[in-house]
Amino acid sequence: MFRISVPFDPPQEFMEQPVSRRERERQTRRLTMLEAARVVIAEKGLKRATLDEIAQRAEFGKGTIYNYFPNGKEEMLFAILDEVYSDLHAITEEAFATAEAIPFRDRLRRYVESFLSYFMRQRDLFVIVMKEANRIAFGDEESKSRYFKSNLDRLVGVLQPAIDDAMASGELKPFPAESVAHMILGNVHGYLRYYCVRGDADAGPGTDMDAESVCAAEFLCAILLDGMADTRTATQIHHGLGGAAEEAS
């Protein structure tokens, strides 16, 4: 896609300092602009967000924004999404790509918790993803929709080996690992959607998001891992469903 090409041959005499003050200031300004874009885009959506408003909120002239993001607000959106996906990738790797012998159940719980927590404390980011990601991912511009597909694949690529392992070791039933990975991501995504759509009075400072994400993770993992059907034999006999539980495998 388009990335602002920061010239990476630092024109300094002393190479010990990685970047000049100039460059650091430039990065700071860039972040200020992204911050403003994030607020405006979350509120209005990419289309109704105007560069004029972003520029005004960032306290820069419109022309200056173009100095930093030659492709305008769309480039800003992708810069924001880049960071989100990079964070999600890190969260996923932290939970699943470690060598330690942690049961899948515990990994999943920790993962879901971090994932939920990440977006719960940055709801505007999730709103942006919800509003724009699908619109672009299902849009007719090949290169843009590939961007989302490849980011999703990256996450699945981290999850899948862990799922395969858990299946190989017998901790999980043998399902298609890729589908399971997508289902896990889909459920986290779905829960966040539910959480945001409720939008209870915008979560006052009293709301404990950590508690909520722990609770939600427990709920999701309970169902995903153990199912919602009550498998106590008595019940199944009572309802004449004795054999039904077997058909999963």
Next chain:
Amino acid sequence: MFRISVPFDPPQEFMEQPVSRRERERQTRRLTMLEAARVVIAEKGLKRATLDEIAQRAEFGKGTIYNYFPNGKEEMLFAILDEVYSDLHAITEEAFATAEAIPFRDRLRRYVESFLSYFMRQRDLFVIVMKEANRIAFGDEESKSRYFKSNLDRLVGVLQPAIDDAMASGELKPFPAESVAHMILGNVHGYLRYYCVRGDADAGPGTDMDAESVCAAEFLCAILLDGMADTRTATQIHHGLGGAAEEAS
């Protein structure tokens, strides 16, 4: 919201005929326009779809479209979504609102199958929902976002009693019924998203969508009802996870 107000005092001499030929023709044209809107909006998204293009595809003048949809393409979008939600409501009621004593497991399977099948054979409708529903549902226009919330609530309202019953009878474990309802809907939605994003060569005529929806329903129901964890005692002992399975309830 805004609905085109069709005057419902039929100015006919003979009331036996429910609507005049005039009125029938009008409805036909209306449908033609919606058909065109559906194609264009699915392809470009609401914003990039122009009324000129919709009018051209429908083979009507732009002014005529405004005769039928005074609020332009947005009204057309909502007319399309109205029908989708009405269909989904019917599908949901058919599976869950019947008096027959069918096990929840079977109801769920049938439901997921119909739901998936509905969108698989009208992928463009799902694309429209994906692209526009979130954008509007999370948008800043109260009245519009309420529209989606109330439609979702309608579906949940049908699912929830059935879930409550199944929990009361012991077929399902006691979880918050509303959350379970949302989770079910979210998973169907998530699967369709996955299905569409893969978008394998746009599903040639050889592809059997019925087979696919049956297979997908089986997968989803297997996990949602029985979980993905392998609960064979031997395995659990092998991994020292014997107690972990209890924490769900």
Next chain:
DNA sequence: CCCAAAACTGACTGAATCGTCACTTTGTGA
């Protein structure tokens, strides 16, 4: 302090597209 380069600015231009309305075409009953 001065000057040149870098950074910033916002009024302006042109493209896209919405919604209108004066006019044309079609249908119908006398």
Next chain:
DNA sequence: TCACAAAGTGACGATTCAGTCAGTTTTGGG
């Protein structure tokens, strides 16, 4: 056949914004 009503049309004015660029301000080395 005519005359009037209903339906349809698309050129046009108004609006909204993205992106540009000539001019201003700031920076930093000499």
